[in-house]
Amino acid sequence: xxxxxxxxxxxxxxxxxxxxxxxxxxxxxxxxxxxxxxxxxxxxxxxxxxxxxxxxxxxxxxxxxxxxxxxxxxxxxxxxxxxxxxxxxxxxxxxxxxxxxxxxxxxxxxxxx
Amino acid sequence: xxxxxxxxxxxxxxxxxxxxxxxxxxxxxxxxxxxxxxxxxxxxxxxxxxxxxxxxxxxxxxxxxxxxxxxxxxxxxxxxxxxxxxxxxxxxxxxxxxxxxxxxxxxxxxxxxxxx
Numbered sequence: 001x002x003x004x005x006x007x008x009x010x011x012x013x014x015x016x017x018x019x020x021x022x023x024x025x026x027x028x029x030x031x032x033x034x035x036x037x038x039x040x041x042x043x044x045x046x047x048x049x050x051x052x053x054x055x056x057x058x059x060x061x062x063x064x065x066x067x068x069x070x071x072x073x074x075x076x077x078x079x080x081x082x083x084x085x086x087x088x089x090x091x092x093x094x095x096x097x098x099x100x101x102x103x104x105x106x107x108x109x110x111x112x113x
Numbered sequence: 114x115x116x117x118x119x120x121x122x123x124x125x126x127x128x129x130x131x132x133x134x135x136x137x138x139x140x141x142x143x144x145x146x147x148x149x150x151x152x153x154x155x156x157x158x159x160x161x162x163x164x165x166x167x168x169x170x171x172x173x174x175x176x177x178x179x180x181x182x183x184x185x186x187x188x189x190x191x192x193x194x195x196x197x198x199x200x201x202x203x204x205x206x207x208x209x210x211x212x213x214x215x216x217x218x219x220x221x222x223x224x225x226x227x228x229x
Contacts (some may be wrong), residue, residue, distance in 0.1 A: 004156075033216070040122065042203060042219040043157075050214055058216075090156055102145055102217055105154035 002027045004105035006091050011110045013078070013085070021076045021108045024093035029103070030096050032074035036060060037088040037107075046061065046089075049074055086112045115139055115208035118218035127228050128196055134189040134223045136204035145185045145207035147217065148178055150202045160202075163187065174198070199227045 001096075004025045013019045025032065030048050035043040039077050045058030049068040063082025068074055080084045092102040120135040138144065145164050148159040161172025168180040177191045187204060204220040 006156075031214075040221060042221040043217075045216060048216065056214070076174070088154075092157075098215065101159045101162055104149075104158070106156045107154070109154065 004091055005091075006105040007107060009106065011108055012022065013110060013112050016080045018077055018079050019061060019110065021078070021089055021091075022103060023074045023112070024072055025073060025074075025091075025093045025103075025105075027093060027095075027103060028071070029093035030063055031094050032068070032070070033092040033094075033102060034058075034064070034066065034074070034076045037090060037091045039055065039090055043090065046076065062110050085110055115141055115206050115218045117204050117206050117218055117220040119202075119204055119223050121223050123224045123226065125226045126194055129193050129194050132190065132194050132198075133227065134202050134204075134225065136187045136189065136220060138185050138187065138204075138206045141206075141208075144180075144182075146178075146180060147205040147207070148176070148187070148189050149198050149203045149205065150174075151203065151222075157203065160189070170205060181227065192226050194225070196223060196227050196229060199222065200225060 004098045033048045039106040044060050046064050047066040049055035065077045090107045091105040094100045094102045116139045118137045126205040147162045147200045151157050160176050161170045163170050163180045176191050199220045201222045201224050203222050205217040207215050
């Protein structure tokens, strides 16, 4: 079955460490997105990518970095510069630049100890 | 800029009762609207979408929504809810930004709690 996978499901990090969250899709979608979800705040866009080797900052990119070396993969690195990284992170994709729905992965819950 | 307001942060309801989750969006020439559902510790799943055509949109799990351009609303309804409908519901609008790319703007979410 086609879909989006995220790993790990739960991640614990010590302060000052960088961590990388994995996102893979086999839907042959061009566009991929990373969101952060905090209680009562909905979803906020961190980064997005429309094609391989190209990505753009979203609304809350500070303290995060991404790469898009393959169409199927869009990993997110949470750096030590992110002051409040504890959150639920969601990866999504959609087919093209049109106003189509996004498909979401199951999420990664990151907790900073 | 596009924005989405979900008017209720929480909606409690008894099983088999009808429910309406309210969503208003900021006006734009072209509007593309979505409702998603999120169960605890899971990703979002599309319930339904409005891109064009009939203003009454039917989705999965017995949900439907009506696009009302004059009131800039896209309320979600279900005539009879089940315990399994307990979840968080997000309304979203697709917006075009610089470079011709589109992104989804989400509301803050409405937590639906169905009680026996």
